[in-house]
Amino acid sequence: MADSYHDQLLKDSQFLVADKRMDTELVDKLVLQLNRIYPQILNDKEAHKFRNLDVPTGVRLAELLAHLPAKGEEACQEFYRALHIHAEDVYFSLPTRVRRRETADPTGTNNAVVLRERFVLNDRGPWFFLGCFGVAVGLALLYYYGDSKVFGEARKVLGITAVGLGMQAKELLISYTDDTDRKP
Template identity: 80%
Template sequence: MADSYYGQLLKDSPFLVTNQQLDTELVDKLVLQLNRIYPQILTDKEAHKFRNLSVPTSIRLAELLAHLKVKGEEACHEFYRALHIHAEDVYFSLPTRVSRRETTDPTGNKTAVDPRERFVLNDRGPWFFFGCFSVAVGLALLYYCADGKAFGDPRRVLGFTALGLGRQAKEVLISYTDDTNRKL
């Protein structure tokens, strides 16, 4: 039940009702979104009831959430979609969203996941990059600056460099070395 939108709405309802960021304007946007795009979830009469300005916003929001719980799983899902569209900061601060971002280690302590860990391309460090870049620059200099007398034909050197590369790179380098009509 905790994975369903209905279960999430049960857990998030107290937070949503007490959250000061959900002002009258935002509640109206959510009601209009649900009414216009999903009239089967919120009819015009119901939308008018939840947009009544004579009722305090927290009470209207509590009634809206109770109504969505009665409507079922799809209504709860669409509420979360509308909340994500119109109030992204509130959406990501929901208790169910915060608990999803946290992980539990084997000792039972909750630790937050470091968002930078998702973007690490490799763990070899800058010296690995520098080494690969140096090899590439060296091969380029050898190819363009060698006159053929010092190292022989640069095409043969390119043929040997294809040994450690992927299939497509090998095909390109080997086809270039096989091209005997091409002049340097």
Template identity: 65%
Template structure:
């Protein structure tokens, strides 16, 4: 596939995929028809829009007829259909065969894949639980530092000593000494 293909050719290639996609439900087809009718009445007149929104006809049949109709209208109609699909259903739009081929052609060494992006943002391999525990420890220490005097809290000594049980040796020593100093001041 050449990158210079027009929207008409792309719609011809994508028609089968669009008609077989289960995500192209009645609501989405109606949104696309309404957008084409309201914004571009020269592409889809009121009478044509009513025909493509007829609920007595199965959605797949209506969608297939709409795609054939748009292809008959020309390049601009196909382009506006893709714009509407991009607005209302981005996931479907980016999963179309012509879009996938276009991304692969633009990025032949696959640096733009999901795995590549995910790998780029991973800071460590320990996971979210490690981050959450470090963050909780930092918040706890910040609260101890910024909450003021120990006497402002009611009996924090035993609480601090019990919370130091699962920490490393250095961190637990700091918490226990802070609790002992606070108990002496009270």
């Protein structure tokens, strides 16, 4: 059975107070959203109290999280909605959300991990990419700005490399090698 938002907020409160992503700016956004859109949840006086910069952010957040359950189920639900809007990464890392995803998927595969793995191009990391890119740029610079006597034969290699490419790339490379053969 699903927990109510009130119960979820009580379980997530400790995590939210300890999370470093819950900075002053984010807490202010949440308070303003609850105050402006739902003034019945946080009136102006309460919003001013929770936005007071003289009080540390962790203390203000803890007071807000203790205050919302007293306002009722709708206040807790609107806090989660505001958190989802302004800090999606924090929202999806809440203990109640993680547990809900894990229990919703009985096979044991976590969809968040699957989505992250789908976008990984290779497992070698950025240094491998930078190394390959650097070698390619270096060879290209050497090829185009190098001595034509040294690389005269290398241009003919372009005609051979066109074998595995598409028709337009093949025509371009072959025409380039033909043009360079005629000039000298």
